Amino acid sequence: MKQRILVVEDEVQIATILKIELEYEGYEVLVAHTGKAGLEAALQEKLDLILLDVMLPEMNGIEVLRRIRNENTLLPIILLTARNITMDKVTGLDQGANDYITKPFEIEELLARIRSCIRQNSIAAKASKEVESILSIKDLFINLDTREVNRGDFSIALTPKEFDLLVYLLSNKNKIVTRENILINVWGYEYEGETNVIDVYIRHLRKKTEEGFSDPTIIQTVRGIGYTVREN
The missing domain is CATH 1.10.10.10 (Winged helix-like DNA-binding domain superfamily/Winged helix DNA-binding domain)
Structure with a gap:
């Protein structure tokens, strides 16, 4: 079964490129262009990872992140931001983001971060299951x-x-x-x-x-x- 990634990005061209690249790598990709649509998809769909832009219409990425974490503490989330500002990174990590990457970025670096987050989450989930058993x-x-x-x-x-x-x-x-x-x-x-x-x-x-x-x-x-x- 393909791993599923949700891309929440309001810039259509960037979202399209990410979808094409991720699908080429074998992922199933869902796309949302607003914060509210992204939050709705995150809470309803079965996902393996979310790529979440910080600057979004209707609801900013940090608020989307906060609300997702109220419902799901384990789902890997990587923040995408066009602003190389330390406060954005700190706020995102404090709210529960697993990682961040600043636009523009190299797709190979993003893919490596995605693989790392999914792998770490898989290890954590396995360990949690073993403890619970x-x-x-x-x-x-x-x-x-x-x-x-x-x-x-x-x-x-x-x-x-x-x-x-x-x-x-x-x-x-x-x-x-x-x-x-x-x-x-x-x-x-x-x-x-x-x-x-x-x-x-x-x-x-x-x-x-x-x-x-x-x-x-x-x-x-x-x-x-x-x-x-x-x-x-």
Whole structure:
């Protein structure tokens, strides 16, 4: 699948040249000629990078950048500016731009910056995904992708429902979860069985994840409310 780039540039000739050059390099290119049109496309389209001119009609590039960053903190954005003024660069970077280039520029330099931004974003996204796939508390780790549970050097075998319950508790680490919320989120809205099923499964989890370890306590009871897992 082609990587998609949005060019937000009010000078039609420059926008056309950029579109031709980028398409030649294998990118799919969208073009907007005003700040408002660019913002709308940025928020609606699936994009890999934005080339954003600073001087735009209807809404300037810095304001477009600021509004995009309120919704999407990861999308790579390179500012295009005709003014070689330090304040423009500083403001843009402070508002979340990944890079900037001053017009007129060599297309090869721009292409190199585009490749660099997309590559860095890909690495960051991969790292973020890897972090999100692991839940932990103390020396207990859950791998959401492989459904493996380990405490220290020991592997812990859980039933599917025990696993789901432990994941829900760790996903709400340092928060108190009520029995009602546990039933809704782990057993589902349609569950009509005995409510003491939670006590049974909590007891099983404690036996498997706490007994025999030097710092045993993982799941804490909050009397009259529910349960919590805390680092301390």
